[in-house]
Amino acid sequence: MPELPEVEVTRLSLVERLRGAQIAAVRIGKPLRWPLGCAPESLVGHRVHELTRRGKYLWFALDAPGALNSGAGGLLMHLGMSGSLNFSAQHAPPGPWDHFDLATDRGLLRLTDPRRFGAVVWSSAVDEGAAGKLLARLGVEPFETGFTGALLHERLRGRKVAIKTALLAGDIVVGVGNIYASEALFLAGIDPRTRSSRLGAARCERLATAITGALARAVQAGGSTLRDFRDTHGASGAFQLEAGVYGREGLPCKHCGTLVRRIVQAQRSTYFCPQCQRR
DNA sequence: ATGGGTACCTGTCTGC
DNA sequence: TGCAGACAGGTACCCA
Known part of the structure; x- marks a missing residue:
């Protein structure tokens, strides 16, 4: 959860x-x-x-x-x-x-x-x-000043794994789980399959902003997913309505209408818009 | 060092 | 209705 x-x-x-x-x-x-x-x-x-x-x-x-x-x-x-x-x-x-x-x-x-x-x-x-x-082994806190696009750029350099997998690992930046990894990459317009080392400074900057933004908004929203769980209403709830791509396989992207895709990376589901998110 | 896979455990949903 | 199989918000650990 x-x-x-x-x-x-x-x-x-x-x-x-x-x-x-x-x-x-x-x-x-x-x-x-x-x-x-x-x-x-x-x-x-x-x-x-x-x-x-x-x-x-x-x-x-x-x-x-x-x-x-x-x-x-x-x-x-x-x-x-x-x-x-x-x-x-x-x-x-x-x-x-x-x-x-x-x-x-x-x-x-x-x-x-x-x-x-x-x-x-x-x-x-x-x-x-x-x-x-x-x-x-934990990475930096996403809400602390040390977490910047430059740091992301530095730490992703030389990593061959897909960016989604690198975010989940938690040794670069902590707290980004399976939902927010998909969401942040959607906000930043980055294809989750992109090799980490291929991200330049500008996209790292956008990604850092997207991560912080997505997490902060979720905290403000009161962690809606948590509430879902406690009410035993299953996966549907306030966060699902807010999510750009997570859990929206086959539904139109909220930006461009292209159907959201689901793939599996490192045995976890990843959701993304093949049109808005680029390698 | 990196990356890939496995393991932990139980509930819920889907499809036959 | 019953049952098998897939899937679920995480992460330490083992091995190539």
């Missing part, structure tokens, strides 16, 4: 209530992608100092009991393909897909994840241990 916009919307909706919340109990359901890495009871008494995001990962920075900002490690969370995070009623029994509960004095935070590609991992610091290892 979650690409950067959905993760950021999740973070924004939780951060105020969670900041300062004290952990009262931790419940683990079925195993997620990786083990927690600490005894769940050892987290009891800690407070959530801050909730931040890196790429599609959430970082719950923890304070030791009684101390303020003592840096008592934290929890790194990934929502995988199907994860969602919400406050539940304090004593609501866990459903079959609820695999991680953080009971706090501010409410019960619950991770629901049917496919269990998600993970919650304890780490002594963001840049150490399990978290450090997972975050080490």
Whole structure:
């Protein structure tokens, strides 16, 4: 489910209530992608100092009991393909897909994840241990000033993979998942099959702008795809209406009327307009 | 280093 | 109706 916009919307909706919340109990359901890495009871008494995001990962920075900002490690969370995070009623029994509960004095935070590609991992610091290892290979944040067309140009040079695949890899720029990779390339007028190294400075500039724009608009829209998932209305929803090409195979391009095509790249669907997007 | 493929797991939809 | 198969918002890891 979650690409950067959905993760950021999740973070924004939780951060105020969670900041300062004290952990009262931790419940683990079925195993997620990786083990927690600490005894769940050892987290009891800690407070959530801050909730931040890196790429599609959430970082719950923890304070030791009684101390303020003592840096008592934290929890790194990934929502995988199907994860969602919400406050539940304090004593609501866990459903079959609820695999991680953080009971706090501010409410019960619950991770629901049917496919269990998600993970919650304890780490002594963001840049150490399990978290450090997972975050080490990540590229720049699309909303930070370091993300420019020039950087894209520099990092794509010498890469032979298709641009769509390069964007998804996450080691150049983070947060662009399967939907927004297609959308950004559509906005930039670039054929997703284009060899990365063939993109010149001008198109890299356009692509950087398109990526930032698409992600920012999606955050503003409230991560509509996330809402779809929670309401179990399937794939149709506000984002589908906004999407230029994603999920629109066989429908007319909104710019030129040419039928949108679907292809498979690196075992993932890619959607594009063969007329508006050029190699 | 790069790139390709596989693996993880479960739900939903489509077509026969 | 039943069932097989395709497909789904991610990413670490293994191997050429």
